[in-house]
Amino acid sequence: MDFRATYKRNDYINFFRNYLLPEDFLDYAEDVSLGFKPQHISKVIKIGEVPSLELNIYEVAHPAENDPRVSLSRDAFRILAQYGVKRALIVFNSETSSNFRLSLVTIDLKWEEGKRVQKEYSNPRRYSFFLGPETKTHTPEEYLIKQARVKDFDDLKNRFSIEVVNKDFYTQIAVLFTQLAGGKRTIGRKSIDAGRGLLNLPSTIDDTLHKEFTVRLIGRLVFCWFLKKKHSENNLSLLPEELLSSKAIAENKGYYHSILEPLFFEILNEKIDKRQKKYQKTPWSQIPFLNGGLFNPHHHDFYELGSLGISKY
Numbered sequence: 001m002d003f004r005a006t007y008k009r010n011d012y013i014n015f016f017r018n019y020l021l022p023e024d025f026l027d028y029a030e031d032v033s034l035g036f037k038p039q040h041i042s043k044v045i046k047i048g049e050v051p052s053l054e055l056n057i058y059e060v061a062h063p064a065e066n067d068p069r070v071s072l073s074r075d076a077f078r079i080l081a082q083y084g085v086k087r088a089l090i091v092f093n094s095e096t097s098s099n100f101r102l103s104l105v106t107i108d109l110k111w112e113e114g115k116r117v118q119k120e121y122s123n124p125r126r127y128s129f130f131l132g133p134e135t136k137t138h139t140p141e142e143y144l145i146k147q148a149r150v151k152d153f154d155d156l157k158n159r160f161s162i163e164v165v166n167k168d169f170y171t172q173i174a175v176l177f178t179q180l181a182g183g184k185r186t187i188g189r190k191s192i193d194a195g196r197g198l199l200n201l202p203s204t205i206d207d208t209l210h211k212e213f214t215v216r217l218i219g220r221l222v223f224c225w226f227l228k229k230k231h232s233e234n235n236l237s238l239l240p241e242e243l244l245s246s247k248a249i250a251e252n253k254g255y256y257h258s259i260l261e262p263l264f265f266e267i268l269n270e271k272i273d274k275r276q277k278k279y280q281k282t283p284w285s286q287i288p289f290l291n292g293g294l295f296n297p298h299h300h301d302f303y304e305l306g307s308l309g310i311s312k313y
Contacts, residue, residue, distance in 0.1 A: 001145055003129075003137035006098045007091060009047060009059060016048055016057060016089075020144055021156075024052050032058065035082050038075040042095065053153045056080075057089045065097035069128075076105050087153065099132030102140075104160040127160040136229070173218060181214040202302070209300050216298065220264055223294060232286065239263075240283040263287070265303055269295040 001015045017025045025048060032044035040062045048057035058079070062072060076090055086108065092101040104127040129140040143159040150156040171187060178185040182197025199217075201210055228239040242248055243263060249255045267279055271289045278284075297303045 003131045003140050003144075004133055004135065006132060007093050007100045012091065013047060019149065021048075021050050021055075021150060022052050023149075025050050032079065032083075034079065036078055038078070039071050041072065041075045041079075044079060047091075048089075053087065053150075053156065055087045055089060055153070055156075056083075056085050057091075059091045059093060061093050061095055063095050065094040065099055069101075073103070073105065076103075077107060080105065080107055097132070099130065099134050101128055101130050103128040104157065106157075127157070129160070173222070177214055177218060180217070181211050205300070213300060216301070220260075220294060224263070224268075227287075236286050239287055242283055243287075261303055264295045265297045265301075269297075 001011070001019065005011070013027045017027065027048050028046045030046040032046050034041075034044065041060055042063060043061040045059045046056060047059050049055070050057075058076075060072070060076065072092055076088070080086065080088055086106060088105045090103050090105055092103060094100060106127075129144070131137065131140065147159065150159065174185065175187065175192065178192050178194045178197075180194075180197050180199050182194045182199075184194070185192045197210075197214075199210065199214060201213060205213075224239055224244055228237055228241070228244050230238045232238060243259055248259060252258050262279060262284075266275060267284055267287050268290045270279075272280065272285065275284070
């Protein structure tokens with residue numbers, strides 16, 4: 001399944017039937033009439049149902065990609081309430097964009113002691129994947145394809161839960177930290193022994209400073225990676241691919257000193273008009289100044305302003 005392709009109903013029906021959902025999946029092509037005037041939705045089609053999960057699947061058309069997600073979800077909840085449905089997978093398909101959103105929408109009943117039964121609605125920001133040609137699809141591929149068919153509704157909910165995705169993200173960060181700083185770590189049934197680690201710092205640095213440097217390095221790199229995914233009004237990445245990528249590492253000898261040190265300490269930490277002239281040109285010039293302290297050099301960053309490329313280690 002190619003999540004970067006434009007939405008085609010038959011492709012997703014086949015995906016739901018043959019790969020993601022249980023084998024009692026039933027496909028439909030049924031127009032859904034609405035007993036209310038929706039704020040953004042223009043058309044609703046029921047395209048599937050899974051009786052064992054008490055789950056309906058809908059295709060919802062709406063005018064623009066930038067229609068508010070919360071408002072769309074509010075309309076979706078009203079559809080579920082109208083037909084007495086408590087769980088649905090919904091493809092929110094924009095009529096003006098090739099990108100779309102696949103969301104898990106639920107309405108649960110919750111008893112509050114001393115009060116009547118209350119309806120509890122799923123958070124539209126927590127159970128949703130953004131798909132299409134202009135999106136990044138590593139996470140949905142990891143959770144919706146590589147893990148095979150869902151076993152039950154809790155399994156399906158976990159596939160869409162941002163909490164599960166975040167937990168996996170921080171687990172991977174912990175593994176990278178150990179590989180860099182060294183030492184041992186156990187994650188589930190897996191044990192990691194990274195020895196002295198990959199970082200080659202001065203021999204006078206003790207274990208605590210070694211780990212603190214590793215924490216700063218990972219924190220700065222993660223922030224830079226998020227910055228790379230953001231774009232300016234001119235649709236330019238705020239941190240160019242040629243500075244932060246596997247290719248950049250391969251093409252720049254001494255990558256930390258030649259690229260990361262100036263990026264951290266003389267670009268992100270310095271106003272554009274105060275930077276050295278060579279860093280006021282492309283590709284450095286499209287990188288913004290960040291006045292947050294993350295990129296202030298520490299004494300044990302082994303860096304002195306104006307001595308880039310000179311290393312004690």
